[in-house]
Amino acid sequence: MAKCSTDYPLGLLFKDENKTSDLVDTLRHLQKEYVPKGPDGVSTVLVGGDRLTEGNCRNIQWAFSDGATKEDRLEGLIFKFEDWHAIRNLFEVSNKL
Secondary structure, eight states, X not given: OOSOOOOOOOOOOOOOTTSHHHXXXXXXXXXXXXXXXXXXXXXXXXXXXXXXXXXXXXXXXXXXXXXXXXXXXXXXXXXXEOOHHHHHHHHHHXXXX
């Protein structure tokens, strides 16, 4: 907290996560642009969403599991669900108390 933070705008992708082809394009973009690559290979980043999006992303990752490289297999992405509504409700309850 003592140092100033740096913001990096990630941009917008005009894709519909409910369409499989658009979600594939989005995941490939995330893998290509935002997953760090070093001398040891591909690192990992967390990708969050609701439960449906997380499940769809895992299914796409499993579908690409026969790729030739880690990038082709989307191995730099770790999917997790973020229960935004529950967290929001928890904050509302704590604020009322």
